[in-house]
Amino acid sequence: MNDYVIHTEALSLSYRGKQALDNLSLRLARGGVHAIVGANGAGKSTLFRVLLGFACADSGSAAVLGCDSRALGPALRARIGFVNEEHTLPTWMRVEELAAMQRRLYPGWSQERYRQVLVNFNVADRQKIAELSRGERAGVSLALALAQGPELLILDEPTLGLDVVAKRAFLDALLQTSLDDGATVVYCSHQMEEIERVADNLVIMERGVLRHMSPPGEFCERVALWIADFPFRQPSSADLSAHLPGVLEMRVIDGLTHLVVFDGGEDFGARLRLMGARSCQSMPVSLDRAVNGFLARGHAGASPLSAAA
Numbered sequence: 001m002n003d004y005v006i007h008t009e010a011l012s013l014s015y016r017g018k019q020a021l022d023n024l025s026l027r028l029a030r031g032g033v034h035a036i037v038g039a040n041g042a043g044k045s046t047l048f049r050v051l052l053g054f055a056c057a058d059s060g061s062a063a064v065l066g067c068d069s070r071a072l073g074p075a076l077r078a079r080i081g082f083v084n085e086e087h088t089l090p091t092w093m094r095v096e097e098l099a100a101m102q103r104r105l106y107p108g109w110s111q112e113r114y115r116q117v118l119v120n121f122n123v124a125d126r127q128k129i130a131e132l133s134r135g136e137r138a139g140v141s142l143a144l145a146l147a148q149g150p151e152l153l154i155l156d157e158p159t160l161g162l163d164v165v166a167k168r169a170f171l172d173a174l175l176q177t178s179l180d181d182g183a184t185v186v187y188c189s190h191q192m193e194e195i196e197r198v199a200d201n202l203v204i205m206e207r208g209v210l211r212h213m214s215p216p217g218e219f220c221e222r223v224a225l226w227i228a229d230f231p232f233r234q235p236s237s238a239d240l241s242a243h244l245p246g247v248l249e250m251r252v253i254d255g256l257t258h259l260v261v262f263d264g265g266e267d268f269g270a271r272l273r274l275m276g277a278r279s280c281q282s283m284p285v286s287l288d289r290a291v292n293g294f295l296a297r298g299h300a301g302a303s304p305l306s307a308a309a
C-alpha cells in the first residue's frame with residue numbers, strides 16, 4: 001500500500017496519432033501543493049482527464065487516492081475537488097442555490113472558506129450563474145471547490161483570467177486549505193511567480209513525458225545564468241553545444257554572452273575561460289526564467305539554442 005494521491009505507470013494516450021501522454025510514470029505524495037507546468041499541449045489537461053476517468057488511456061495505469069481511475073465511484077469522487085479551466089457550472093442556478101446544494105452534498109463543507117474566497121468577487125447570492133462575468137464565475141467555482149473540504153483538489157489553470165487581488169485571495173485560501181485541512185492540491189498553471197509562492201513540488205511535463213520533479217527551489221538551484229565576455233571571437237551555438245554541458249539558452253546582449261545553464265557543474269566557469277572568455281560570472285535565475293529556459297530547449301520549432309544571436 002503506497003500513499004500516493006496520484007500514481008500513473010507508463011500511461012499513454014494519443015488522439016488520432018497525436019501523442020498527448022507518452023509512457024508517463026508519475027507519483028505524487030500525499031500533502032502539500034504540487035504544481036504541474038509545461039508548454040501548451042504538454043498533456044496536462046489530458047492527464048487530469050484520464051485521472052478523473054473522463055478519458056481512457058491507450059495503455060498504462062492511473063490511480064487517484066489509491067483507486068483505479070476507470071473505477072472512481074461517487075464515494076471516491078466526493079473526496080476529490082476538481083475545477084476545470086472553463087469553470088463549468090450550471091448556468092440556470094442562482095449562486096445561493098448552488099452553494100446550498102453543495103453544502104448538502106459535502107459533509108466537510110466549510111461556509112467560512114466559501115465566504116473567504118467569494119468575498120473577493122462582486123457576486124450577489126441571488127445572481128444567476130449565467131449573469132456572472134468570466135472572472136466572477138471562476139471565483140464561484142473556486143469558492144465551491146475549496147469549501148467542499150476535499151482530500152484532493154485538482155485544478156486546471158485555476159487563476160486564468162483573475163485580477164491580481166482575486167488571484168492573491170484565492171492563493172491564500174488554497175494554501176490555508178492545504179495547511180489547515182491537510183488537503184493535497186494538484187494544479188497546473190503557466191504562472192511561475194504564483195508557483196514560486198505556493199508550490200511545494202514542481203512537476204515539469206513536456207510532450208506527454210515527465211521531464212523533472214523536485215521542490216521549485218531545488219530546481220532553481222540547478223539553473224544559473226552565466227554572463228561571459230569573449231573579447232576576440234564570439235563562440236557559435238554549435239561550439240557551445242559541443243563544449244559546454246547543459247546550455248539551455250544563449251543570447252548576446254551588449255557584446256556579452258548570456259547563457260542559461262542547467263547542471264553546468266563546478267568547472268563551468270573554467271570551461272568558459274578555456275573557450276576564450278576574459279571574464280565570466282554566474283547568478284541565480286527566477287523560476288520563470290529557469291522553467292522557460294528548460295522548456296525552450298525542447299520546444300517545437302525551436303533549436304536548442306534558439307535565442308542565439
Ligand SMILES: Nc1ncnc2c1ncn2[C@@H]1O[C@H](COP(=O)(O)OP(=O)(O)OP(=O)(O)O)[C@@H](O)[C@H]1O
Pocket residue numbers: 015016018019020038039040041042043044045046047
Ligand atoms: N480532443 C482532442 N482531440 C485531438 N487532440 C487533442 C484533444 N485534446 C487534446 N489534444 C492534443 O493533445 C495534446 C495535449 O493537450 P492538453 O490539452 O492535454 O495540453 P495542455 O498541457 O493542457 O495544454 P495547455 O497548457 O495549452 O492547456 C495537444 O497536442 C492537443 O492538441
